[in-house]
Amino acid sequence: MKKIGVLFGMENSFPGALVEHINARNIDGIQAEFVQVGAVHLDNPDKAPRYAVIVDRISHDIPFYRAYVKHEAINGTVIINNPFWWSADDKFFNYTLAAKLGVAVPATVILPHKRHPQGTTDTSMRNMEYPLDWDAMFAYVGEHGFLKPVNGGGWRDVHHIHNRGEFFRAYDQSRDLCMTYQKAVEFNEYFRCYVVGQKKVHIMPYDPRKPHAERYAQNPPAYDEKLLKRIEQDALKLCRALGYDLNTVEFAVEDGFPYAIDFMNPAPDADLTSVGQANFDWIVREVADLAIAKAEKAPHVPELRWAAFLGAEAEAVNSKNKAGAKKKVEKGS
Numbered sequence: 001m002k003k004i005g006v007l008f009g010m011e012n013s014f015p016g017a018l019v020e021h022i023n024a025r026n027i028d029g030i031q032a033e034f035v036q037v038g039a040v041h042l043d044n045p046d047k048a049p050r051y052a053v054i055v056d057r058i059s060h061d062i063p064f065y066r067a068y069v070k071h072e073a074i075n076g077t078v079i080i081n082n083p084f085w086w087s088a089d090d091k092f093f094n095y096t097l098a099a100k101l102g103v104a105v106p107a108t109v110i111l112p113h114k115r116h117p118q119g120t121t122d123t124s125m126r127n128m129e130y131p132l133d134w135d136a137m138f139a140y141v142g143e144h145g146f147l148k149p150v151n152g153g154g155w156r157d158v159h160h161i162h163n164r165g166e167f168f169r170a171y172d173q174s175r176d177l178c179m180t181y182q183k184a185v186e187f188n189e190y191f192r193c194y195v196v197g198q199k200k201v202h203i204m205p206y207d208p209r210k211p212h213a214e215r216y217a218q219n220p221p222a223y224d225e226k227l228l229k230r231i232e233q234d235a236l237k238l239c240r241a242l243g244y245d246l247n248t249v250e251f252a253v254e255d256g257f258p259y260a261i262d263f264m265n266p267a268p269d270a271d272l273t274s275v276g277q278a279n280f281d282w283i284v285r286e287v288a289d290l291a292i293a294k295a296e297k298a299p300h301v302p303e304l305r306w307a308a309f310l311g312a313e314a315e316a317v318n319s320k321n322k323a324g325a326k327k328k329v330e331k332g333s
Helices: 013-024 063-074 083-088 091-101 134-141 164-172 225-242 277-297 311-332
Strands: 002-007 030-034 053-056 078-080 108-111 145-149 159-161 179-183 189-196 200-205 246-254 257-262
Touching: 002 013, 002 277, 013 030, 013 277, 030 277, 053 063, 053 277, 063 078, 063 083, 078 277, 091 108, 091 179, 091 225, 108 134, 134 179, 145 164, 159 164, 189 225, 189 277, 200 225, 200 277, 225 246, 225 257
Parallel strands: 002 030, 002 053, 053 078
Antiparallel strands: 108 179, 145 159, 145 179, 189 200, 189 246, 246 257
């Protein structure tokens, strides 16, 4: 029997629905359950991994769980999402990657910690420019933007900035967090996209300005098909480069042009009360399909070298460079 385990925390609707949906299919040799784990033994050579697949919804918040899923991955369990890449990821790297891939992102800077990280002093910061050239930063990003942690989620410690005074008040509150400051997009439309298996994209009209439970539009208007196609292609491009099998990618659309705003959501919101029934049904069905497909192919020995995680990014950049070179040759001839 190949087991699919769901590792989760405070969320209620999605984990149970996923387990029930998989088991309701009555697939021979496949069973889903909630993960149960205690003290993890380093060496247990006589037993295969308990789970063929683990759908990880919580290890980003619990170091014990993160160590556990990485241990299981090395021993052949497929983890959704890859815990090694997820551990190394951050939002500023994601923006850098997007820019290299040709996906539009707003002007963004990464900022020094307002308060020294624990265990460091002024002496630890001797390579840091001081004072920081704030005028140059504001000239690049502007005074209307968002100050947000380079690692974070759930809109924690995110500040909407309208002028320099607001910026410095928010920055003074950032403690020892590493922050990014990003130009605000004056969006006409905003979309949040589920991406599953690096193949399926579910585009959801979304309004981050509304209360959390009202952000997903239940009766959206019709949108330009070319815009939706561009969003789908960019979402897939990003998730393939990042190696995420489950993610949400957010786009803010200004004057018909989509900017990728946030795409480091490997445990995306899937709660029924916030996403709505139709979106909920889609994500449960597609994640079930993905987990079952991976379980049927298990056991799996993953490629654990960092270079492999950037393979898709390198391939995309090479293709872009080749296309550019070809255009130059054609133009020259």
